[in-house]
Amino acid sequence: MSVVVAGVDIGSTTAKCVVLGEDAKVLGRSLNPVGVDIVKDAERALEAALADAHVSRSEVGFITGTGYGRYKVYFGQLVVTEISCHARGANFLFPGTRLVIDIGGQDTKAIRINDKGEVVDFAMNDKCAAGTGRFLDVCANALGYDVAQIGPLSLQAHRAVKVTSTCTVFAESEVTSYVSRGKDPKDILAGLHASIANRTLSLMQRVGVEPEITFTGGVSQNQGMVQALQRRIGASVNVSPLSQYLGALGAALHGRDRLRGGAS
Amino acid sequence: MITVGLDLGAGVIKGAMLEDGRRILATASAPSRGNPVLAARSVLDELGETANLAPGEVDYLCTTGFGRYSIPERNLQVSDFTSSARGAVFLFPKTHLVVDVGTQASRTMSVSETGKVLKFKMNEKCAAGAGRFVERCSKYLQVPLEEMGPRALAAEHPKLISSVCAVLAETEIINNVAEGVPLPDILMGVFLSLSQRAHSLMRYVGIQPEITLVGGLVRNVGMVKALDDTVGMPVNVTPNAYYAAALGSAILGHARLLKLSQSTPGTRG
Numbered sequence: 001m002s003v004v005v006a007g008v009d010i011g012s013t014t015a016k017c018v019v020l021g022e023d024a025k026v027l028g029r030s031l032n033p034v035g036v037d038i039v040k041d042a043e044r045a046l047e048a049a050l051a052d053a054h055v056s057r058s059e060v061g062f063i064t065g066t067g068y069g070r071y072k073v074y075f076g077q078l079v080v081t082e083i084s085c086h087a088r089g090a091n092f093l094f095p096g097t098r099l100v101i102d103i104g105g106q107d108t109k110a111i112r113i114n115d116k117g118e119v120v121d122f123a124m125n126d127k128c129a130a131g132t133g134r135f136l137d138v139c140a141n142a143l144g145y146d147v148a149q150i151g152p153l154s155l156q157a158h159r160a161v162k163v164t165s166t167c168t169v170f171a172e173s174e175v176t177s178y179v180s181r182g183k184d185p186k187d188i189l190a191g192l193h194a195s196i197a198n199r200t201l202s203l204m205q206r207v208g209v210e211p212e213i214t215f216t217g218g219v220s221q222n223q224g225m226v227q228a229l230q231r232r233i234g235a236s237v238n239v240s241p242l243s244q245y246l247g248a249l250g251a252a253l254h255g256r257d258r259l260r261g262g263a264s
Numbered sequence: 265m266i267t268v269g270l271d272l273g274a275g276v277i278k279g280a281m282l283e284d285g286r287r288i289l290a291t292a293s294a295p296s297r298g299n300p301v302l303a304a305r306s307v308l309d310e311l312g313e314t315a316n317l318a319p320g321e322v323d324y325l326c327t328t329g330f331g332r333y334s335i336p337e338r339n340l341q342v343s344d345f346t347s348s349a350r351g352a353v354f355l356f357p358k359t360h361l362v363v364d365v366g367t368q369a370s371r372t373m374s375v376s377e378t379g380k381v382l383k384f385k386m387n388e389k390c391a392a393g394a395g396r397f398v399e400r401c402s403k404y405l406q407v408p409l410e411e412m413g414p415r416a417l418a419a420e421h422p423k424l425i426s427s428v429c430a431v432l433a434e435t436e437i438i439n440n441v442a443e444g445v446p447l448p449d450i451l452m453g454v455f456l457s458l459s460q461r462a463h464s465l466m467r468y469v470g471i472q473p474e475i476t477l478v479g480g481l482v483r484n485v486g487m488v489k490a491l492d493d494t495v496g497m498p499v500n501v502t503p504n505a506y507y508a509a510a511l512g513s514a515i516l517g518h519a520r521l522l523k524l525s526q527s528t529p530g531t532r533g
Contacts, residue, residue: 167389173368
């Protein structure tokens with residue numbers, strides 16, 4: 001029986017897939033933007049990760065879907081919430097994790113977990129774009145930058161500009177008004193990252209801040225955000241190049257558990 | 265006695281010129297476009313031209329709105345709640361509840377027979393329920409602002425928006441477009457969403473007829489229809505309600521001027 005498993009995480013903004021082999025080794029992965037046809041995006045994510053892993057579809061023993069679009073992963077055998085998957089993935093990469101911060105394209109979650117990677121408690125904001133990746137997207141746009149540029153730029157700030165608007169729409173106007181007043185975009189960016197860090201901390205406090213803290217989701221790839229968050233919390237956070245894939249990784253691991261459980 | 269009320273809102277500057285606090289001589293508006301003071305000057309000039317009066321013939325200038333402190337030659341400034349309430353009662357004397365959906369804030373207040381504010385509730389923290397949301401929809405749906413209302417009236421099955429957040433609603437609306445939902449249904453969904461936000465503010469204050477809509481969205485027939493349907497009763501609307509806060513501040517300016525001239529006989533303004 002094949003031990004190759006795949007996890008497909010369909011987020012609001014990107015689709016991620018991780019293929020795991022023997023000993024839970026990551027064989028391949030993929031990351032693609034999500035469009036209108038989610039079913040097709042899910043298939044594309046799997047194919048791209050399989051190509052990256054040099055594994056054929058027939059070798060995959062189990063597929064798990066997760067994320068906002070998890071019910072559109074029609075080819076999967078299991079569906080798990082992204083909360084459980086991020087918990088499992090964070091525990092796998094950083095076994096000492098007790099709190100997972102997932103800042104995605106359209107929502108933010110704080111998930112408290114135990115030493116087995118099981119969810120103990122969680123809080124989430126999916127009602128408002130403030131404090132999510134979307135907030136950064138909108139503000140990057142308003143400043144004329146690509147979202148990938150803004151984290152490093154924010155780290156070059158001299159004096160962060162305080163952003164007072166919570167609402168993304170109003171923050172966008174606030175940013176524009178700072179630009180017209182001649183403020184340095186780097187200082188504005190530092191203020192925007194600090195604003196998200198503030199909102200993230202209050203979400204974390206709802207479940208209890210407990211080290212180790214592992215930062216996941218697309219925004220965890222933003223170095224400016226990692227530093228702003230660490231400064232605000234006053235503690236370091238775990239980040240890995242795989243952080244953005246933790247949902248997919250966790251899904252694959254849940255599938256692996258299921259497969260092994262069934263086999264034994 | 266000539267008084268001018270100037271409403272320096274977040275998006276548009278509105279002005280009204282009154283004679284004896286009763287007769288409307290002129291109204292004017294201009295988008296603030298990042299320079300509200302300049303826009304305010306052009307509104308003042310336009311009021312003078314329409315009424316055929318020189319600036320020196322204005323006895324009293326009363327400002328209101330977000331930027332009310334930015335005009336140095338003002339004689340008085342009043343809060344936008346006070347001025348909108350007074351203006352609404354001037355236009356519809358039986359008003360008990362005033363709803364104001366502005367560019368950046370929406371507010372509602374219950375008022376006394378004399379136009380005094382009794383209780384109010386405001387949302388200025390979030391673009392959901394504010395005119396800015398409509399402006400953004402106009403941009404990404406590529407429907408000019410002034411066409412949005414009339415086109416929404418053709419809706420057969422309004423597409424409700426589940427997201428409260430204006431930014432998250434944007435994604436939802438774009439997905440609806442991609443799925444082929446007819447434009448009028450999408451537009452009416454936008455106005456219903458705004459109406460629902462307004463309705464929850466109104467419920468907080470207490471719904472009691474007559475209800476008068478003032479501010480930026482009074483000229484939008486789609487918004488008026490959505491608000492009527494949401495509240496379950498017709499809401500008072502008139503084109504001049506667009507200027508309610510400016511009218512109210514001109515009236516309040518007149519009242520102040522009267523008081524001043526009574527307390528110091530022989531002087532005027």
